[in-house]
Amino acid sequence: MPIPQTISQKILAKKAGLETVSPGQIVTVSPDVILTHDNSAAISGKFAQLGVDRVWDAERPVIVLDHVVPAANEKTATNHQIIREFVRRQGIRHFYDIGVGICHQVVPQEGHVVPGSLILGSDSHTTTYGALGAFAAGIGRSEAAVIWATGKIWLMVPETIVIEVDGTFQPGVCPKDLILHIIGDVGADGALYRAVEFRGPAIDEMDISGRMTLCNMSVEMGAKAGIVAADEKTRQWLRGRVEEPWKTVAGDPDAAVERTIHYDVAGLEPQVACPHTVDNVTPVGEVAGTIIHQALVGTCTNGRLDDLREAAAVLQGCRVATGVRLLVLPASARIYRQAMAEGILETLAAAGAVILNPGCGPCLGAHQGVLAPGEVCISTANRNFKGRMGCKEASVFLASPATVAASAVAGTIVDPRDRLAP
């Protein structure tokens, strides 16, 4: 009798050409997609050192320019130039130039994620695509170069931790609050090397965007991958993006997992990750009143249409407080245009938001909203380490779009539920 397998084991076994695999086993796999972004120039340099002329398969790399877009200086402009030349010479089929969007939005949006597929990317938030039932993990630049050359890399099969979620979110509380709460609970290394599988009624009810937020931030508790089994919501989201038919990969019901942790969102309050670690999480009430200088709505974690809608609902008819800069970065050009069509961008701009182009923006401290010493930013991003937004004497709080928008109006960190209409 073959040993029961989790979703992760099934996907890795398939890609390794094996019947079954066990946690701890090292396998050699060929990913369906290898994602790289602005780091593709550096990776092409490593690729050149391998003595290989052509990428093994011009269909499987996906390259998205998003980290410093448009180019901020001559160095980053030259970086992009090198990438475009590499794409042209190699005939890379799936290249997305500046402005299309953040890689972790573009990859699923443009149909590169199929449930049951294996996606590796030279970016830690590659885990985002687990929301669509794929096994998606981050790797390094050298390894991306090796995959370009050979199509293969080694991976260790992870143990699985199940996170079982019950209950219904209160108004003003959302998946971002849930994942912050979980990370605060288990800690920055609580899921080290594990595949984190999200299950339960609250997950079944959750839309794909919310699942992406959960899987995106799984890496912040050390996870190798975050994953939600594909279901009818997945099918609807993928319609028109991915060719049907495709088969759901489901884990065996009796597959061994390392542990199961239960959460109920019924009583969950808005959460905030405080400086300077992602697991330094408290309910928003404990930091209410903290003065802010900048607020950010966007990034691969919360830059989607529903996130912008949440922010707009809070900002409708209000003004951003004096002394606060509210930056909004839709995660993709498609989302930007949908938000424009729906009047969301008008609402945000009327409130005083600075609306920027799709891209990573100031999330990693490169440009478009870097902080000054002593400044405080509240952001929908996924990391708040010291120096993250370009200045080690600044502070970053992480929160949901509603909490960020409400705080932008107040000029201090506030509970977004205080602003809800009765």
Place this chain on the structure above:
Amino acid sequence: MKTIRGKTWKYGDDVNTDVIFPGKYTYTISDPQEMAQHALEDLDPDFIRRVKPGDVIVAGKNFGCGSSREQAATCLKYAGVGAIIAASFARIFYRNAINQGLPALSVPEAAAAIAAGQEVTVDLSAGKIISPGGTFSFPPLPEFVMGIMEDGGLIPHVKKSLAGKGGR
């Protein structure tokens, strides 16, 4: 592989890759020697001023968490770090360290016992860490990992193996 010998630099838990190598440099600095100039600058500005070749970083759990940037491993290697001993490593950093030929050893007892500024010796083939606080054993690194390390990193290792197969 040679034995590593040097002084220790001790840090705590969850040393993330933003403090090891800040994001603002990730697309503007490409030369490894220049990367080394910024190693740990947001955590310990003293490090790059005083680190010597062969020195060993000793840290708590989850060393290298956060961004997947390989520069975090590269900058430490080119700053002269001979090995990193930690209670545990974040997985992408661990891969990057191996791929840069920088030994990353998960030895919780050693990480706890060794203090800053101590002279330690790391013998990779014998699987031993010798310190004033005691001698600690660790299991041998997997063969394929040793192969990558012996060749100085993943790129030289794979280049060698591709050349051996007569190229593509």
